[in-house]
Amino acid sequence: DAGITQSPRHKVTETGTPVTLRCHQTENHRYMYWYRQDPGHGLRLIHYSYGVKDTDKGEVSDGYSVSRSKTEDFLLTLESATSSQTSVYFCAIRGEQGNEQYFGPGTRLTVT
């Protein structure tokens, strides 16, 4: 258990509304990641952070933004949700050994 929580765990929202997902960690890890997981695609990186206020894009960043104003929190925002953003979103941190990643429990987002 790497002390990672995500909120909310489930959310249903309407097309065009803004949505923010929160990832919180308690162990001062520098690197944090946001992924989405869809059937047939596996986990795909949306954005990642390598420190406070330091973020970069992943392979599927369009339509998403992130912020990291303090070490423990990494926020993912969908400015105007679309049905294609219906997915399960996982947050992850890079482990102390520097190799593996540890994942939060996930957020299931449905955009109607």
Next chain:
Amino acid sequence: GQNIDQPTEMTATEGAIVQINCTYQTSGFNGLFWYQQHAGEAPTFLSYNVLDGLEEKGRFSSFLSRSKGYSYLLLKELQMKDSASYLCAVRDGTGGFKTIFGAGTRLFVKA
């Protein structure tokens, strides 16, 4: 381009041995990972290979051949609880320790 291939589904019998293969083509290489993911849960780390050869950890072993872009995960003495998806992933060596994941192999263990 970046590509990781693994079989979509496999079925094996309790007590048996199963091998899940993974081939990869990535722009760089800085390690290969295997994760286990039970339905409705988060992935959990199983193994890491950065050098060629076999890494053994209990009932699970992982093999890597960098020249062939190939890895396999070997599960011995299968148990019903091993029914899960197994994700092959490659850290591509670019900034941020980014990791590319395959779509996963769903393993069904039958009695």
